[in-house]
Amino acid sequence: MKEKILAKKDLSEFINKLVKEYDVFAPVKKDEGILFSKIDKVDDMCLSYSNTKNSVKEFLLPQSEALFRFVKKENSNEITDIKKKKRRNLLFGVRPCDGKAIAMLDKVFLENIPDSYYKNKRENILVIGMACNEPDQTCFCTSVDGGPFSTEGLDALFVELKEKYLIIPIAKQCGKLFAHLDTASQEDINYAEKLKKNAGKMLKPVFEIEGIKEKLDGMFESPIWETIYQKCTKCGICTYLCPACHCFDVQDETVGEKGCRVRNWDSCMFPKFTLHASGHNPRPTQRERWRQRIMHKFNYLKENTGLYGCVGCGRCVEHCPVNLDIRKVLKDILESK
Amino acid sequence: MNNPYLPIPMIIRSITDEAATKDIKTFELAFLNKEDEKNFSYLPGQFAEISVLGSGEAPVGIASSPTERGILKFTIKWYPKGVVTNALHNMFAGDKIGIRGPFGNSFESKNIKNRSVVVIGGGFAFTTLRSLTTYMIHLNNRSKFKNITVIYGARSPGDLIYKKELEEWDKRDDMKLYVTVDKGDKDWKGREGFVPTVTGEVKPSAENAVAIICGPPIMIKFTIPKLVELGFSPENILNSLEMRMKCGIGKCGRCNIGGKYVCKDGPIFSLAELNDLPKEY
Numbered sequence: 001m002k003e004k005i006l007a008k009k010d011l012s013e014f015i016n017k018l019v020k021e022y023d024v025f026a027p028v029k030k031d032e033g034i035l036f037s038k039i040d041k042v043d044d045m046c047l048s049y050s051n052t053k054n055s056v057k058e059f060l061l062p063q064s065e066a067l068f069r070f071v072k073k074e075n076s077n078e079i080t081d082i083k084k085k086k087r088r089n090l091l092f093g094v095r096p097c098d099g100k101a102i103a104m105l106d107k108v109f110l111e112n113i114p115d116s117y118y119k120n121k122r123e124n125i126l127v128i129g130m131a132c133n134e135p136d137q138t139c140f141c142t143s144v145d146g147g148p149f150s151t152e153g154l155d156a157l158f159v160e161l162k163e164k165y166l167i168i169p170i171a172k173q174c175g176k177l178f179a180h181l182d183t184a185s186q187e188d189i190n191y192a193e194k195l196k197k198n199a200g201k202m203l204k205p206v207f208e209i210e211g212i213k214e215k216l217d218g219m220f221e222s223p224i225w226e227t228i229y230q231k232c233t234k235c236g237i238c239t240y241l242c243p244a245c246h247c248f249d250v251q252d253e254t255v256g257e258k259g260c261r262v263r264n265w266d267s268c269m270f271p272k273f274t275l276h277a278s279g280h281n282p283r284p285t286q287r288e289r290w291r292q293r294i295m296h297k298f299n300y301l302k303e304n305t306g307l308y309g310c311v312g313c314g315r316c317v318e319h320c321p322v323n324l325d326i327r328k329v330l331k332d333i334l335e336s337k
Numbered sequence: 338m339n340n341p342y343l344p345i346p347m348i349i350r351s352i353t354d355e356a357a358t359k360d361i362k363t364f365e366l367a368f369l370n371k372e373d374e375k376n377f378s379y380l381p382g383q384f385a386e387i388s389v390l391g392s393g394e395a396p397v398g399i400a401s402s403p404t405e406r407g408i409l410k411f412t413i414k415w416y417p418k419g420v421v422t423n424a425l426h427n428m429f430a431g432d433k434i435g436i437r438g439p440f441g442n443s444f445e446s447k448n449i450k451n452r453s454v455v456v457i458g459g460g461f462a463f464t465t466l467r468s469l470t471t472y473m474i475h476l477n478n479r480s481k482f483k484n485i486t487v488i489y490g491a492r493s494p495g496d497l498i499y500k501k502e503l504e505e506w507d508k509r510d511d512m513k514l515y516v517t518v519d520k521g522d523k524d525w526k527g528r529e530g531f532v533p534t535v536t537g538e539v540k541p542s543a544e545n546a547v548a549i550i551c552g553p554p555i556m557i558k559f560t561i562p563k564l565v566e567l568g569f570s571p572e573n574i575l576n577s578l579e580m581r582m583k584c585g586i587g588k589c590g591r592c593n594i595g596g597k598y599v600c601k602d603g604p605i606f607s608l609a610e611l612n613d614l615p616k617e618y
Contacts, residue, residue, distance in 0.1 A: 067342045070390045077346050077390055077433035112601070113586040116340040220595075220615040247590030250342075250583045252393045259391050261342075263583075266591070273591055274581050277395070277419030282580070282594075282618050300596040 001169040003184035003192075008163055012042040015092070018177070022090035022126070025059065027052050036091065047093065050136035051313060055243030056091055056098045060105060060121050063240075067117065067261045072254060079261075084120060093130045096150040096157070097141045097313040101243035102127060103153035107305035108246060117263075126174060129154040133195050135203045138314030140327055143206050146312050148199040159192040166192045207331045209298075209308070215334065216299040220291070224336055228329055229290035231322040236267035238316035238326075244297070244309045247273075268292045294329065341586050344388035344435025345373045350408065351430050357495025360415040361461050362426060363400065365408050366436070377438075379403055380445050381469035382577060382605045385438030386585050387411060387421060389428075395421035396582045396600070399439065400464040402471035404478070409436070412464045412498060440585040441604045444469050444549060447575055453484040455541040457560060459532050459552025460491050465577055466551055467499050474512055485512040486541045490532040490556075492519045515539055533559035536567075543568035549575045561608065571609035578604050578618055594618050 006014055018024050019040055028037040029046040033053040039045055068079045109118035132139070132148035141147055151157050155171035156178070166188050169178055239245040249266040252259055266273060269289050275281045283289050297309035310326070317325050347366040355361040368374035379399055386394040401410035415426040428434070444465075454473060458466040466487075473482050487506065491497045497516065506514045517528040517535045528535065532552065541548070548564050550557055557576065564574055580592035580599040587601040595614045597603065606614075 072391045075431070075433055077344075077435055079343065079390070109588060113341055115584075115586075115588055117342070220617075246588075248583065248588075250394060250589070252391050254391050261390075261393075263342075263589075266589075268590070276579070276581050277416040277422060279418070288617065295595075296590070296593070300593060303596040 001175055001178065003189055004167040004169065004178045004181040005184045005188060006158075006165045006167060006178075006181055008165065011165070015039070015042045015045075018090055018092070021088070023085075023087050024090045024092055025056075026092040039092075045093070047130075049093075050132075050134070050139070051095050051097070051315070053241070053315070053319075055101065055241060055313065055315065056094050056127070057101060057105065057243050057246065059089060059091060059125060060102065060118055061109075061246055061248070061265075064262055064264045065117060067250070067263060070259045070261070072257050072259055085124070088124045088126070089121075090126045090128065092128045093158075094127050094154065095132060095313070096129055096148060096152070096154065097139075097146055097311040098243045099127060099129050099153035100141070100146050100150055100307075100311040101153065101313075104244055104301065104305060104307040104309060104311075105246055106153070107307060108301075111305075126171075126177075127153065127155050128174075129157040131157055131159040131192075131196070131199070133160055133199055135199055136314065138317040139203060139312060140206055140314060140317075141312035142200065142203045143327070143330075144209055144308050144310050144312040148203060149196040159195060161188060161191055161195075164188070206327055207334050209330075209334075212298050212330070212334060213302040216295060219333065219336070220295070222336065224333060225287050225291045228294075228324075228332075229286040231324050232269070232286050232290060233322060234269050234271070234286060234289075235321060236269045237319050237321070238324075239267040239269055239293070240265060241315040241319055242310075243313055243315075244311055268296065294333070298330070341437070342584070344386075344394075344437050345377065346370065347409070347434055347436055349428060349430050349432045349434060352428070355412060355498035355500075356461070357493075360426075361412060361498060362415075363410055363412045363498075364425065364428075365401075365410050366434070367408055369433070374407065377409075379439035380443035381472045382443035382445070382465050383439040383441050384465075384585075384604060385409070385411070385436045385440065386582070387413075387425070388435035388437065389421055389424040390435070392421050392424035394437070394583070395419065396440070396579075396585060398465040398468075398577065398604070400467050402468045402475065404472055404475040412461070412467075414461050437585060440600055442602070444575065444605055447547070447605055447607060449547050449549075449575075450481050452482065453486070453542065453544070453546035454482055455546060455548040456485070456487045456489075457532060457536060457548060457550040457552070458487075458489045459556040460496060461498060462551040462553065463489060463498055466549065467502065469549065470506070470512075471502070474506070474509065479511060483545065484542070486515075486539065487512065488515045488517070488532060488536055488539060488541075490517040490519070490530075490535065490552075494518050494522055494525045494527075513539075531559070532556050533563050536560050536563045540567060543570075543573070547573045547575060549577075551577050571612055572607050574608040576606055576608065576611060578606060580604075580618065 301309040346369040583589040592599040
């Protein structure tokens, strides 16, 4: 499908149409910051955002998700399925970094043995991106194979021009959303191209990521891990806000007779993450946990999926309470002998 | 679509105490649905997630052999801090639980057929080795393996598990069984000595042979040099690993050693494979 044009004054009508068919989620200004939340109309949205505080992974892998329910009765092990959501979801205004994270999550959750909960959500969601004309200070997508106009993992990408949006349709299922819109002129396309170049210039890579996987192959016992973790308070905010982190725990929660098996986000930063029932822990200190975080993102995932587990969104940089900056860590690793 | 997180309903047929310490029990389970039983096909070395509603799940190696039709066995040690093992050790025959699986590779995925197999086990880590031994000596399978040698040791006579089977195996002439304890008691008439020492004395031939070793880390550490001395190459020494796990299908992200997931790339690894992985287990 050719690039389309939507005038800013027509965005309201466009969103109204979407809301009729989908549960639409977009950046919304809240007390806690700008969060991806459900909207009913265009005014609910906040479009002057660099990125949302929460990533969009929660729409595919919720922070807490019921797998099934049960009633704890004498000698019964009957379980009941969770009812599936009827309406489809549409995410509007997803930044390209979060889109790239979805592409990586797809590899983990849809390949080999597919994860049915993820698959069901993935098949019932449309992801519409918003290109980053003005990247933020903590952004570093171009350092990790991404870009402010990247379309990976997105079904369509909006580019904000002066009085209008240029729409780049990517997935076929988006076709009907944009079919009625005017085709973009060459002038509009050229202008978007200019914005893309401009954004790229603002985001010069801070390190050369190429070869980091191979470099880390030989660094498991490196003394570098002794220093990296020292400030870490094990709070886990880096992994919770990360759009690519996806490790989860499975727990049974019961209230009286009623129970539910749930999966919750977990974090490699927590001591219990790998603790055996016997008391043995293969990652006994924060040194091993930090090594795991870096290795998983830049070595193991690269080996197993071909993609990095970091998309350069900068959330961990922005929210770490002790200013542990992953960009500095990666730079140190790449520059180490 | 197939949901890999739904447990298969099972009933506990019997619970057997295996050790004098009363903290190791074998749970014999039967399928509640015929269809599930038909679809559950596994090989020695694989494991399952045992599900107790309200308590959660724990990964346990399957101790029965696929040749034992209609049932599954799991030998489970009670850990004071283990939520699921606590729940299981408070159950009775007739109680209903669930399982997910089978998960992981198997001993057979590591080229053990048409070769001699040396099984070396220590303490309570004999569960999937029981599965393997029972499988290999079955009428239908015995011709697929050459010499079968089993060396099994425990700290004391009371710590030996599967005593009934050990007696039966001892009577067979198509396998060799060496049972040893670190220290016997007044009734013990068998062998005394550590597993590594006994392995050195038994001297199993390394010719066209594979050694499979499961036990406490200290036993494994001292047995491997004996095997190397006997001519076993790292490719022909197999281990089974344990890790904290949740999903069993390579998604939840916690059982990895380097880029390998114990749940789906293991739990059986050759020493050669382990030598290529970081020492984080």
